Amino acid sequence: MNEGPIRFCSTRDSALQTTLDEALQRGIAPDGGLYVPTRLPRFDPERFDPAISLAECARDVLAPFFAGSRLAAALDLICRDAFSPPAPVVALDPEQQLYTLELWHGPTAAFKDFAARFLAGCMAGLRRPSDPLRTILVATSGDTGAAVAAAFHRRPGVRVVILYPDGRVSGRQAHQLGAFGNNVHALRVAGNFDDCQHLVKTLLADPRAQARWGLSSANSISIGRLLPQIVYYALASIRLARLSARPGPFDVIVPTGNLGNALACILARELGFRIGTVYLATNANRTLPEFFDGGEYVGRPGLQTLANAMDVGDPSNFERLAWFYRDRDLRRAGIRAAAFDDARIRTGIRHAFRAWGKPLCPHSACALEYARELRSQGHDAPLLLVETAHPAKFETVVEPLIERAVEVPTALADLLRRPSRADLLAPRLEALLDALQRLDAA
Numbered sequence: 001m002n003e004g005p006i007r008f009c010s011t012r013d014s015a016l017q018t019t020l021d022e023a024l025q026r027g028i029a030p031d032g033g034l035y036v037p038t039r040l041p042r043f044d045p046e047r048f049d050p051a052i053s054l055a056e057c058a059r060d061v062l063a064p065f066f067a068g069s070r071l072a073a074a075l076d077l078i079c080r081d082a083f084s085p086p087a088p089v090v091a092l093d094p095e096q097q098l099y100t101l102e103l104w105h106g107p108t109a110a111f112k113d114f115a116a117r118f119l120a121g122c123m124a125g126l127r128r129p130s131d132p133l134r135t136i137l138v139a140t141s142g143d144t145g146a147a148v149a150a151a152f153h154r155r156p157g158v159r160v161v162i163l164y165p166d167g168r169v170s171g172r173q174a175h176q177l178g179a180f181g182n183n184v185h186a187l188r189v190a191g192n193f194d195d196c197q198h199l200v201k202t203l204l205a206d207p208r209a210q211a212r213w214g215l216s217s218a219n220s221i222s223i224g225r226l227l228p229q230i231v232y233y234a235l236a237s238i239r240l241a242r243l244s245a246r247p248g249p250f251d252v253i254v255p256t257g258n259l260g261n262a263l264a265c266i267l268a269r270e271l272g273f274r275i276g277t278v279y280l281a282t283n284a285n286r287t288l289p290e291f292f293d294g295g296e297y298v299g300r301p302g303l304q305t306l307a308n309a310m311d312v313g314d315p316s317n318f319e320r321l322a323w324f325y326r327d328r329d330l331r332r333a334g335i336r337a338a339a340f341d342d343a344r345i346r347t348g349i350r351h352a353f354r355a356w357g358k359p360l361c362p363h364s365a366c367a368l369e370y371a372r373e374l375r376s377q378g379h380d381a382p383l384l385l386v387e388t389a390h391p392a393k394f395e396t397v398v399e400p401l402i403e404r405a406v407e408v409p410t411a412l413a414d415l416l417r418r419p420s421r422a423d424l425l426a427p428r429l430e431a432l433l434d435a436l437q438r439l440d441a442a
């Protein structure tokens with residue numbers, strides 16, 4: 001049956017449909033919902049060569065979503081660019097059947113590099129030469145801003161303005177955000193993350209500012225960030241079938257905040273890849289564990305923890321997850337969740353280093369603690385833990401616990417050697433407007 005290209009609709013209205021290209025450019029549906037594909041392709045994992053590269057796997061898995069897109073012909077190139085860093089599956093403890101998926105080999109040492117680079121490639125491909133300059137506004141508590149900056153750095157026709165809370169990101173994160181230069185501008189806001197986010201949202205909602213600066217966000221709710229994240233789960237499941245003595249579906253533990261990365265893992269399973277239960281490891285923010293334990297979904301403000309990229313109390317992608325399972329019981333969907341407070345995060349970091357000499361970032365430590373909990377409850381099937389960032393980005397947490405310095409990956413070290421600059425910004429809209437006007441004049 002020829003069903004034609006996959007269409008994309010709003011989570012709030014299945015009749016509000018559009019093409020992939022428009023969904024990519026709009027970011028969010030006109031009714032405020034999130035874009036989702038109206039149907040999913042199915043794959044036979046047997047037909048993938050385990051020796052295939054990540055970029056080739058990306059092209060094959062994403063091709064059905066890009067059928068009919070203006071980007072279809074460029075997809076291969078976009079994938080080769082976004083998926084040039086590897087996403088290796090490493091045997092952490094072969095005897096215990098514990099494996100990790102290292103997603104931090106990209107330029108800013110966190111998994112967001114893959115999707116941010118993919119989205120930047122799509123936006124560059126959709127851009128017409130006559131299009132006016134676009135300004136991408138990002139509020140960040142650290143990782144997102146760096147990944148978006150690296151992805152759009154030096155691309156023509158676009159500039160990036162990053163707002164981060166002054167003094168509330170790690171020293172290395174702050175240095176990284178200000179080190180790009182060129183078309184990337186960092187502003188350190190005298191306030192907290194909510195102030196940054198509020199400024200960005202207010203300006204994005206202002207039609208005059210929109211028109212003047214061609215504003216857009218590169219926010220994690222873009223469908224252009226969700227789709228590419230499916231790829232590394234697909235390939236990991238294929239490669240694990242080779243590594244492990246027990247081939248079959250693999251249970252995966254994903255450190256989770258806004259549920260973007262974990263939703264991609266769940267979608268990889270829906271596409272036919274051999275993934276078993278998906279375990280969501282959260283920090284002290286308990287919204288998801290409470291729901292999957294049978295409670296109500298109650299969104300709330302995020303609590304501050306050592307795993308700060310997951311300080312989320314109302315995960316934005318929950319709306320998408322609920323949409324995909326609208327005809328089925330989400331609590332019977334092979335998804336479990338558990339929360340790990342700062343004490344458990346510290347325990348996990350110490351344990352990984354003592355047992356395997358492996359420093360873990362605070363987010364990845366939540367996944368390890370979940371694995372240890374499952375093992376203590378008698379779970380004995382192979383487990384794949386996802387490492388979302390390199391520990392060198394969180395050295396102030398990790399180094400005192402393992403009592404030595406964490407080696408810094410080359411790409412990150414290169415950035416940290418560059419000079420860094422960020423202007424101070426008062427947490428007021430007029431101050432942000434002034435800053436944008438100064439950029440225009442420069």
Ligand SMILES: *Cc1c(COP(=O)(O)O)cnc(C)c1O
Nearest residue numbers: 143257258259260261309388389
């Ligand atoms: C963003 C981030 C997360 C959370 O990912 P979500 O897709 O929001 O669930 C986890 N760990 C690190 C290091 C991150 O940067």
